[in-house]
Amino acid sequence: NAGVTQTPKFRILKIGQSMTLQCTQDMNHNYMYWYRQDPGMGLKLIYYSVGAGITDKGEVPNGYNVSRSTTEDFPLRLELAAPSQTSVYFCASSRGPDGEQFFGPGTRLTVL
Amino acid sequence: TQLLEQSPQFLSIQEGENLTVYCNSSSVFSSLQWYRQEPGEGPVLLVTVVTGGEVKKLKRLTFQFGDARKDSSLHITAAQTGDTGLYLCAGGRDSSYKLIFGSGTRLLVRP
Numbered sequence: 001n002a003g004v005t006q007t008p009k010f011r012i013l014k015i016g017q018s019m020t021l022q023c024t025q026d027m028n029h030n031y032m033y034w035y036r037q038d039p040g041m042g043l044k045l046i047y048y049s050v051g052a053g054i055t056d057k058g059e060v061p062n063g064y065n066v067s068r069s070t071t072e073d074f075p076l077r078l079e080l081a082a083p084s085q086t087s088v089y090f091c092a093s094s095r096g097p098d099g100e101q102f103f104g105p106g107t108r109l110t111v112l
Numbered sequence: 113t114q115l116l117e118q119s120p121q122f123l124s125i126q127e128g129e130n131l132t133v134y135c136n137s138s139s140v141f142s143s144l145q146w147y148r149q150e151p152g153e154g155p156v157l158l159v160t161v162v163t164g165g166e167v168k169k170l171k172r173l174t175f176q177f178g179d180a181r182k183d184s185s186l187h188i189t190a191a192q193t194g195d196t197g198l199y200l201c202a203g204g205r206d207s208s209y210k211l212i213f214g215s216g217t218r219l220l221v222r223p
Binding site for chain 2: 004031033035040041042043044045048050056058090092097098100101103104105106
């Protein structure tokens with residue numbers, strides 16, 4: 001099992017550009033999450049999903065969108081990138097709502 | 113609003129020393145998880161505690177869940193350089209689909 005995979009590992013965007021961060025898990029988990037982690041800080045929840053077709057906002061959803069068309073994939077879309085979105089983005093999945101979360105390796109995004 | 117406060121925010125100690133980090137809240141949680149994150153990687157689960165007063169040991173690491181299930185502590189005995197990392201606590205609630213993560217304690221163990 002690969003677990004949770006994320007692409008790309010690194011990306012530099014110009015202000016106003018858009019991009020999609022990819023996340024795939026092969027553990028058949030229903031619950032998936034997107035977090036951002038600013039330097040020296042903890043994790044802030046952006047969006048989460050409790051199953052295919054069902055998504056909901058987390059703590060910091062502004063400037064982001066998600067979709068969940070399959071159990072495996074949970075892409076995060078950034079529209080009109082801003083410097084405030086410079087961060088490391090982690091995708092995670094879990095079997096249950098308060099079960100162990102398995103994290104991907106992260107995507108380091110810089111917006112200039 | 114930060115529901116889970118971790119202290120200290122940063123800790124630098126010599127190899128062989130003992131340390132305790134804390135995770136506190138005014139809210140009750142049904143479970144409390146501790147994760148460790150190494151530089152350039154995602155967090156990895158260390159332990160889950162679910163019962164008030166519960167103590168779990170993982171080699172040199174001892175985790176305790178407060179009696180009222182509002183706080184938790186992580187004690188490391190004889191710290192090693194391999195313990196260096198960011199320690200995150202995360203609380204779960206029966207009524208929620210997500211975990212609440214604390215702000216983290218960054219530990220540096222010097223050789």
